[in-house]
Amino acid sequence: MQEYLSYFGWLFLPPLATSFLQRTYYGIFYSNNPPHPQSHKFRKHYKRIYTVVVISYLVYTIFEAIWSIQPNFYEILGVKKEFEAKTLKTHFRRLQLQYHPDKNPDAEAQATFILIRKAYDTLMDPVQRFAYDRFGPEIIKCDHCKTTREFLANGWSDFGAFYTSTCLFMLVVNFLGKGQFGRFWRFVAFFGVACMEASMILHPKSTSGSFISMILRNMPIFEQIIVLRRLCIAMFLALSHVGPIWFPSEIVDIRQELQRLELLSKFAEQEASALLVDGFEPFRKDTAAQIMLKRKMEMYEVNSRLNSHSEFKGMYNNVRQRLITNKQRNR
Structure with a gap:
């Protein structure tokens, strides 16, 4: 902790x-x-x-x-990591004489002896x-x-x-x-x-x-x-x-840019809708004007589709060129 x-x-x-x-x-x-x-x-x-x-x-x-870090078993027994069994026993006996309950009745010495014994048994x-x-x-x-x-x-x-x-x-x-x-x-x-x-x-x-x-x-x-x-x-x-x-x-947060772009697109959509409503406002109560506007829009749609067709554009250019040529001859 x-x-x-x-x-x-x-x-x-x-x-x-x-x-x-x-x-x-x-x-x-x-x-x-x-x-x-x-x-x-x-x-x-x-x-x-x-x-x-x-x-x-x-x-x-x-x-x-x-x-x-608390003292490890090697430090407690006073030996190196690459010890010999004889050296370990010698150090343990010396510490045992110092902290054995029969030699040292102190409570702290008894706890130390238990720790020494545990260290010795573990390393052996x-x-x-x-x-x-x-x-x-x-x-x-x-x-x-x-x-x-x-x-x-x-x-x-x-x-x-x-x-x-x-x-x-x-x-x-x-x-x-x-x-x-x-x-x-x-x-x-x-x-x-x-x-x-x-x-x-x-x-x-x-x-x-x-x-x-x-x-x-x-x-x-x-x-x-x-x-x-x-x-x-x-x-x-x-x-x-x-x-x-x-x-x-220096990297720009793309999420902020996307949110900004979304707000701008919503604003542009609202403005476009408002302009469209304002543009058709004069035709709201005039039925004849609405019929005429509908016909013109249909004609505009037909012309747009025809002009987008490559074959029609080729035919239209040929006819237009012939008319121009015949007009020049008549002159």
């Missing part, structure tokens, strides 16, 4: 922090004549301060994700260690999981739940108008990260040379995945904020 609250902070904190910093900056350096909000200088300052705020919040989000069991490295301590609570396949099947449910909820979150952000910049490539990168995480779970050695694995090589895979997820979403949100400011879109 805390993770998603920090993501929603992206929607409100950068604009608020930028406005506050810009007012403070103008109060110090432009106290007598601050730039007008519609001026080019004001927009330039806002863009730069906004970018600094977003990058700072991005860095904070990444480090906060790393600092908020190859199947549980496999599941712990990939999915974290929650996966060990699965009572019906006994084999590697059962642990994997249970871990994939968390994988699917996270990426489904995150995809819905990104759609909500787009609906709010905050994720239009680079929308296509953001979703491509999102599914790429999902594939990378699946590869880290199934084939850790294939991703050992990746940026995340190299930077966080001392962390188990599930902790690397936690940082990767937070980094992925934080980068998406940061680009959604900074991108439209530095690269404003």
Whole structure:
């Protein structure tokens, strides 16, 4: 829950922090004549301060994700990921003597001893260690999981739940108008990260040379995945904020243009109807004039159809040319 609250902070904190910093900056350096909000200088300052705020919040989000991770079983027992069984037993016995209830009656020491025992049992069991490295301590609570396949099947449910909820979150952000910049490539990168995480779970050695694995090589895979997820979403949100400011879109909203065109067409239709009514107004009460107008309109329709026919036009031109020729001869 805390993770998603920090993501929603992206929607409100950068604009608020930028406005506050810009007012403070103008109060110090432009106290007598601050730039007008519609001026080019004001927009330039806002863009730069906004970018600094977003990058700072991005860095904070990444480090906060790393600092908020609880000590893993390797750190609790004081061993490396590639430990030897003898080394693990030595560290466990030393901690056991320090926190065993018979040696240390403190309630906190008793809770620490239970955690140490759980860490030792998990790392000594190859199947549980496999599941712990990939999915974290929650996966060990699965009572019906006994084999590697059962642990994997249970871990994939968390994988699917996270990426489904995150995809819905990104759609909500787009609906709010905050994720239009680079929308296509953001979703491509999102599914790429999902594939990378699946590869880290199934084939850790294939991703050992990746940026995340190299930077966080001392962390188990599930902790690397936690940082990767937070980094992925934080980068998406940061680009959604900074991108439209530095690269404003010049694409015209076609829906507004279509609505404007529809209004103009309705207006033109109303004007045409009004002109037609006004044009036929003198014939409304004159029956003889109506009959004459009807005949003329019928003749006009007949002539229009005949003139649109290619054969008739050819015959008409020939007859017209003969009449002109005979007229010239008679002269």
